[in-house]
Amino acid sequence: MASYSSGGGERDDDAREGRGGEEMRDGVLFVKVMTDEQMEILRRQIAAYATICEQLVEMHKAITAHRDSLAGMHLGGLYGDPLMASSAQRIAARQRWTPTTMQLQILEAMFNEGNGTPTKQKIKQITSELSQHGQISESNVYNWFQNRRARSKKKQTVSLTCNTESEVEADEDSPDEKKPRHSYHHESMPLSID
Amino acid sequence: MASYSSGGGERDDDAREGRGGEEMRDGVLFVKVMTDEQMEILRRQIAAYATICEQLVEMHKAITAHRDSLAGMHLGGLYGDPLMASSAQRIAARQRWTPTTMQLQILEAMFNEGNGTPTKQKIKQITSELSQHGQISESNVYNWFQNRRARSKKKQTVSLTCNTESEVEADEDSPDEKKPRHSYHHESMPLSID
DNA sequence: GCCTTATGAATGAACG
DNA sequence: CGTTCATTCATAAGGC
Numbered sequence: 001m002a003s004y005s006s007g008g009g010e011r012d013d014d015a016r017e018g019r020g021g022e023e024m025r026d027g028v029l030f031v032k033v034m035t036d037e038q039m040e041i042l043r044r045q046i047a048a049y050a051t052i053c054e055q056l057v058e059m060h061k062a063i064t065a066h067r068d069s070l071a072g073m074h075l076g077g078l079y080g081d082p083l084m085a086s087s088a089q090r091i092a093a094r095q096r097w098t099p100t101t102m103q104l105q106i107l108e109a110m111f112n113e114g115n116g117t118p119t120k121q122k123i124k125q126i127t128s129e130l131s132q133h134g135q136i137s138e139s140n141v142y143n144w145f146q147n148r149r150a151r152s153k154k155k156q157t158v159s160l161t162c163n164t165e166s167e168v169e170a171d172e173d174s175p176d177e178k179k180p181r182h183s184y185h186h187e188s189m190p191l192s193i194d
Numbered sequence: 195m196a197s198y199s200s201g202g203g204e205r206d207d208d209a210r211e212g213r214g215g216e217e218m219r220d221g222v223l224f225v226k227v228m229t230d231e232q233m234e235i236l237r238r239q240i241a242a243y244a245t246i247c248e249q250l251v252e253m254h255k256a257i258t259a260h261r262d263s264l265a266g267m268h269l270g271g272l273y274g275d276p277l278m279a280s281s282a283q284r285i286a287a288r289q290r291w292t293p294t295t296m297q298l299q300i301l302e303a304m305f306n307e308g309n310g311t312p313t314k315q316k317i318k319q320i321t322s323e324l325s326q327h328g329q330i331s332e333s334n335v336y337n338w339f340q341n342r343r344a345r346s347k348k349k350q351t352v353s354l355t356c357n358t359e360s361e362v363e364a365d366e367d368s369p370d371e372k373k374p375r376h377s378y379h380h381e382s383m384p385l386s387i388d
Numbered sequence: 389g390c391c392t393t394a395t396g397a398a399t400g401a402a403c404g
Numbered sequence: 405c406g407t408t409c410a411t412t413c414a415t416a417a418g419g420c
Contacts, residue, residue, distance in 0.1 A: 095400095095411085096401075096411065097400065097401090120409075140400080143400060146401090146406095165412095291396065292416070337396060339410085340397095340409085341396065344409070345395080348410095
């Protein structure tokens with residue numbers, strides 16, 4: 001299990017960034033023992049081990065269940081919540097950026113302004129603006145606009161069903177804007193309800 | 195808007211259909227004043243407001259608690275179950291499509307035929323075929339195939355685990371049958387970033 | 389009747 | 405850019 005620590009020597013990660021991980025900020029020297037990249041590699045390795053452990057538990061469960069069924073016993077409750085899996089998950093999992101409410105609002109507003117493909121200049125600006133409201137990187141912004149555009153354009157070709165419209169003079173029934181994200185715990189800013 | 199409350203066991207699927215109208219079911223005429231799409235928009239708005247209300251309650255709770263702690267009082271139990279939140283949730287909750295037995299059989303058979311990703315054309319065809327056996331939309335079919343493929347792949351990893359657990363530290367170096375995706379760009383994307 | 393599991397849907401990220 | 409994959413959330417179905 002110690003083999004992941006050999007990654008530094010094996011792939012010589014320091015060479016990728018060219019620095020050992022120290023920087024001056026506000027007159028104070030901050031020293032990182034690991035580079036971001038090394039952290040990422042470690043994260044992935046932990047995640048991989050977590051997955052394997054999960055699968056081993058699954059296998060063990062299956063085997064045990066089989067043996068128990070042969071013996072007519074029931075001990076199945078032991079694996080209810082594999083501790084190591086969830087804790088490893090916690091450490092290693094966060095891979096996918098999730099926009100905060102604020103960020104979503106701003107992005108959405110910008111998208112609705114209709115200024116087409118954001119240039120990299122704009123993306124930089126947007127990113128720095130959004131970073132005041134939470135972790136974000138330029139690639140996040142880039143991807144978000146790509147996806148937003150693609151999915152609003154996909155818009156599903158609604159023409160498959162006949163439009164038997166009643167007297168519903170719908171407020172904002174915009175047939176070309178069909179992807180306000182599903183809000184799970186985000187307060188996506190209200191579209192007018194009146 | 196009368197039909198969402200119908201507990202008759204039918205489910206209107208998501209808002210991709212522009213159908214505005216009325217239908218017979220169990221000898222009763224159901225009339226919708228809103229299209230499914232409008233319903234969906236409204237649902238999301240309500241959900242958003244419910245979330246906002248929840249957060250306001252939280253804030254109020256915090257403020258009140260603070261004030262009470264200053265005054266040495268305890269009135270905290272008032273917010274135990276905010277009525278409006280749960281009822282909004284109820285109204286705003288989305289019902290999801292559930293394939294009928296017939297539909298499942300057909301879908302399963304098609305999946306086992308091994309014809310990879312169904313094209314849009316095929317999806318349309320499949321949808322119209324399945325709609326003879328119950329409510330269904332193209333996005334339902336699309337999602338079903340997506341999920342089916344992804345989950346059948348995930349199941350396979352479990353069965354492949356029996357002899358794979360050795361080379362973990364090489365997970366990004368030798369992606370044999372593992373997923374070669376995941377790059378986790380933080381500072382790199384198609385645009386040049388300094 | 390709760391709690392677990394299965395699965396439909398939403399979406400960030402990657403690929404060609 | 406459009407499409408596909410992977411991950412996650414929410415809910416319907418099912419077990420105890």
